[in-house]
Amino acid sequence: xxxxxxxxxxxxxxxxxxxxxxxxxxxxxxxxxxxxxxxxxxxxxxxxxxxxxxxxxxxxxxxxxxxxxxxxxxxxxxxxxxxxxxxxxxxxxxxxxxxxxxxxxxxxxxxxxxxxxxxxxxxxxxxxxxxxxxxxxxxxxxxxxxxxxxxxxxxxxxxxxxxxxxxxxxxxxxxxxxxxxxxxxxxxxxxxxxxxxxxxxxxxxxxxxxxxxxxxxxxxxxxxxxxxxxxxxxxxxxxxxxxxxxxxxxxxxxxxxxxxxxxxxxxxxxxxxxxxxxxxxxxxxxxxxxxxxxx
Amino acid sequence: xxxxxxxxxxxxxxxxxxxxxxxxxxxxxxxxxxxxxxxxxxxxxxxxxxxxxxxxxxxxxxxxxxxxxxxxxxxxxxxxxxxxxxxxxxxxxxxxxxxxxxxxxxxxxxxxxxxxxxxxxxxxxxxxxxxxxxxxxxxxxxxxxxxxxxxxxxxxxxxxxxxxxxxxxxxxxxxxxxxxxxxxxxxxxxxxxxxxxxxxxxxxxxxxxxxxxxxxxxxxxxxxxxxxxxxxxxxxxxxxxxxxxxxxxxxxxxxxxxxxxxxxxxxxxxxxxxxxxxxxxxxxxxxxxxxxxxxx
Numbered sequence: 295x296x297x298x299x300x301x302x303x304x305x306x307x308x309x310x311x312x313x314x315x316x317x318x319x320x321x322x323x324x325x326x327x328x329x330x331x332x333x334x335x336x337x338x339x340x341x342x343x344x345x346x347x348x349x350x351x352x353x354x355x356x357x358x359x360x361x362x363x364x365x366x367x368x369x370x371x372x373x374x375x376x377x378x379x380x381x382x383x384x385x386x387x388x389x390x391x392x393x394x395x396x397x398x399x400x401x402x403x404x405x406x407x408x409x410x411x412x413x414x415x416x417x418x419x420x421x422x423x424x425x426x427x428x429x430x431x432x433x434x435x436x437x438x439x440x441x442x443x444x445x446x447x448x449x450x451x452x453x454x455x456x457x458x459x460x461x462x463x464x465x466x467x468x469x470x471x472x473x474x475x476x477x478x479x480x481x482x483x484x485x486x487x488x489x490x491x492x493x494x495x496x497x498x499x500x501x502x503x504x505x506x507x508x509x510x511x512x513x514x515x516x517x518x519x520x521x522x523x524x525x526x527x528x529x530x531x532x533x534x535x536x537x538x539x540x541x542x543x544x545x546x547x548x549x550x551x552x553x554x555x556x557x558x559x560x561x562x563x564x565x566x567x568x569x570x571x572x573x574x575x576x577x578x579x580x581x582x583x584x585x586x587x588x589x
Numbered sequence: 590x591x592x593x594x595x596x597x598x599x600x601x602x603x604x605x606x607x608x609x610x611x612x613x614x615x616x617x618x619x620x621x622x623x624x625x626x627x628x629x630x631x632x633x634x635x636x637x638x639x640x641x642x643x644x645x646x647x648x649x650x651x652x653x654x655x656x657x658x659x660x661x662x663x664x665x666x667x668x669x670x671x672x673x674x675x676x677x678x679x680x681x682x683x684x685x686x687x688x689x690x691x692x693x694x695x696x697x698x699x700x701x702x703x704x705x706x707x708x709x710x711x712x713x714x715x716x717x718x719x720x721x722x723x724x725x726x727x728x729x730x731x732x733x734x735x736x737x738x739x740x741x742x743x744x745x746x747x748x749x750x751x752x753x754x755x756x757x758x759x760x761x762x763x764x765x766x767x768x769x770x771x772x773x774x775x776x777x778x779x780x781x782x783x784x785x786x787x788x789x790x791x792x793x794x795x796x797x798x799x800x801x802x803x804x805x806x807x808x809x810x811x812x813x814x815x816x817x818x819x820x821x822x823x824x825x826x827x828x829x830x831x832x833x834x835x836x837x838x839x840x841x842x843x844x845x846x847x848x849x850x851x852x853x854x855x856x857x858x859x860x861x862x863x864x865x866x867x868x869x870x871x872x873x874x875x876x877x878x879x880x881x882x883x884x885x
Contacts, residue, residue, distance in 0.1 A: 302687075302787045310695045316677065317758060318698050323723070326715050338726040383607040394594060401606045408617045410867045412816050414840040415860035418847045420616055420625030430619045459616040462609055482595040496605075518612040521706030523822040524844065525595040528772035542712050542826060555716045562713050566705050573704035577697060581763055 303355030307363045328352070328560035335556040348560060357559030359541035360533070367456075368538040369568070371518030371526070374457040379515045380508055383466030388496050390467075391474040392482060401469075409464045413524060421528050424449040424459060451532040460525060466511055467586040472586070473507050474500070517569040538565040618786050624864075644859040656859065658834055659842040664752060666838050669816030673754040675806055678761030679799075683791050687767040696766065700759040707756060707819035711827035713753050716862045738828065742835015745828045749836050757813065761806050768802035769795055771828075780807060805874070812858035817839055839863055 298301045311448060322342060329348035334341060355361065390398045413420065427447040429527060436442060449455030477500075485495045501508075526537045545561040547553050573580050605755055608694055628646055630639035646792040650722050685692045702710070717723045729735050738745040780790045796803075814820060821840045824830060830837040830845060837845075839859065847856035 299786070299860050303689060306684045306687050306689055308690065309680055313677070313681040313699060314682070315693060316704050317755065318716055320713060320755060321701070323717050323876065327653060327716060330863075336722050338722065338730060340723055340726070341778065370726055382612070385605040385607045389606035393599055393602035394595075395599060395602045401602075401610065404610060404613055404618075404668070410864060410869070410871055411617050412622055413818065414816060414821050414844060415867075416617070416620040416624050417844055417851055419620035419627075422623070423615060427615070428743075432614065440598075458612065462612040462617065467609070480597075486595060492598060492601050495596075515637060517704055521709075521822075522818075523706060523708050523825070527847075535638075539706060539708055539822075546712065546715075549731055553722070555722065559716060560712065562709055565709050569704040571702060573701060574697075577700065579698065584760070585767060586765060 297498045298558060321534075324563055324566075328563050332552065332554050332556060336553055342454055345433050351556045351560035352564060354554075354557045355564065356502065357545040358557065359561055361538070361541060361561065361564055363388055363534065363566070364536050364541040367535055368475075368520055370453060371456045372516050372538055372568075374453060375460050375519035376512055376515040378461035379463045379466050380458060381463075382461055382509050383463050384504065384508075385513070386467045387470030387474055388500065390471055390502070392492065392495075405462075405464050405467050408462060412461075417524065417528070420459060422443065424455050433548060434526050451530055451535050453535070455529045456535070456537070457519075457524055457532070459536045460519070460522065462516075466515065467512055469507060469583075469587050470562070472503070477503070506579075506582075507586070509576070510579045510586060512583075513572055513580040514583040514587065516572055517580070520569045541565070597680040621864075623678065624860050626858045627853045628861050629810045631854050642854075643748065645793060646854045647861075650822075650855055650858045650862075653855075655837070656842070657832060659837045659839050662835070662837055663815055663839040665746060666753070666820070667811050669750045669756070670753040670814045671807060673750065674757040676767075677758040677805065677818055678765050678806075679803075681758070681762050682765035682769055683795065685766055686795075687787065699762050702756050705756060705760040707822035708754065708826035710752050710756055711749075711823045714748065715827060717750065718748055726758075738832075740832060742831070742833050747834045749823050749827055752827060753814065753820065757810065761810065764802055765799060767792055770797045772841045808870055808874045812867065812874075815870075817868055844857070848871065 317550050323340070325348075326342050326344045327340075328351055329344040330341070331345070331347055331348065333401055335346060386401065389395075427449055428431060449458065480549055481499065482495060485499055490498070521539070522537070523539045530536055531541065542562070542565065545558045547558060626639070629641060629643060629682065631642045632639050668680065677705050681695075684729070685696050685699075718736070720726065720729050727734045731736075736744055738748045776794055776798070777790050780794055785793065816839075820838055821844065824836050824838055824841045827843075828836040830841050840863070843856050843859045843863070846852050846859070850856075
């Protein structure tokens with residue numbers, strides 16, 4: 295604080311309070327609505343005071359959208375995506391930074407270009423690959439040798455299908471690459487002199503050293519995995535594999551039915567909770583990950 | 590980048606990079622090639638091999654008024670979304686940067702909306718900004734038909750932009766606050782000694798010093814607005830592109846046309862246009878980041 299003037303300080307607090315109303319206000323409305331009865335939630339004007347029906351609304355939402363299965367599936371999906379992304383980005387960055395190989399520029403650019411191919415623009419053919427994983431190989435083999443091979447592996451309605459196509463990550467790889475490049479040259483030299491091979495160096499030195507990075511990356515990737523919407527929507531038709539984002543539709547009040555928005559809001563609160571807790575509790579790491587991946 | 594390489598094995602790097610490269614080839618490059626192929630070919634309606642049609646698919650797309658509608662909607666969405674997130678983030682960052690007692694709590698709270706998925710936020714906002722209940726019902730009671738996103742495309746567009754801005758304002762806030770904290774204290778102190786008040790200091794010193802961060806956020810948020818996963822999720826779950834194509838952004842139209850209209854060629858041609866746009870954004874972003882690194 296450089297200089298204190300009562301007027302400027304008051305103005306600053308007014309601005310911060312406005313920011314609070316804009317950004318946290320919706321949470322308060324959700325919480326208030328989720329804890330009211332059907333009559334209260336539909337009353338005009340809306341009452342911002344939370345009531346005591348939160349648990350029964352949450353229970354109603356839980357059974358209406360079978361949130362038990364959905365939460366479990368989302369948890370599995372987000373965890374697999376997170377672990378996969380962290381592991382793959384560490385391995386790829388290791389290959390790019392610590393080896394003298396002509397392939398490293400090739401690897402780097404391969405990963406880089408994926409930034410320009412978001413899922414939405416290649417969604418149909420990606421879906422086609424997931425529905426028939428060996429299609430590319432079959433076509434390649436047929437083109438090269440003329441032999442028709444009939445191997446098929448279908449990823450629809452499986453955890454592999456939910457996660458594998460989302461695991462490749464350019465931002466994570468760059469984060470790790472950046473981190474590896476800040477390590478002093480002497481570290482790898484010393485490891486080599488002590489007789490450690492590259493794999494040992496990677497597992498026993500680099501991974502422990504990168505704990506901070508790993509945690510930061512884990513938080514942002516978990517939130518990313520939990521919040522996936524389009525891909526589960528396409529991959530999953532079997533209710534046993536539905537994720538929370540897919541159960542949102544089931545939570546909405548039906549078009550001409552009872553407008554029980556209190557149940558809907560309670561359901562959305564449950565679905566929002568896990569990433570919200572991650573960001574709130576691990577905020578330091580989350581922000582670090584956010585800032586680091588954008589460099 | 591080169592001097593660090595210390596291990597000479599030729600097969601280990603391949604082994605380490607292989608899992609990710611394989612996934613990328615399978616789920617990024619192969620589909621991208623398929624998009625390219627579809628964009629220039631047309632499947633005959635009664636089966637048979639795809640026929641090469643040159644630029645005809647693109648001509649069809651560009652002749653379609655609904656395509657230009659989606660371009661317009663995307664432009665409005667990306668510009669308004671970007672402008673509002675940056676303005677809100679900047680004002681809040683300037684306020685929190687004054688480090689008054691209690692500002693740490695606000696800093697903690699402002700980032701929270703960023704944790705919420707676009708579609709989940711969309712569902713909540715369907716209630717919060719519904720014309721019949723929630724907050725806007727009272728306004729509609731006084732001015733009938735003042736706000737009805739289910740009826741007017743423009744209102745629905747405002748609604749999805751509000752959701753986008755709500756989620757991403759905390760994100761720009763984080764980057765702008767980090768930027769403000771790296772403005773040398775000596776500069777603002779000197780200005781204060783010369784009698785410049787907080788607003789004067791913000792306008793004449795802090796905001797100009799933030800120019801790189803602002804530019805970076807401009808590019809990031811424009812990209813996010815045009816092709817972000819959240820953009821699709823918000824539109825798909827909140828308004829479903831309607832009413833009357835009023836919120837049909839480009840990504841929504843591509844997915845809709847591919848899976849509902851089964852028009853792969855048209856969707857692919859639109860995808861190519863969008864990929865071109867992303868390439869421009871990415872190019873600008875990396876040119877700029879290179880400059881920033883040199884500047885250090």
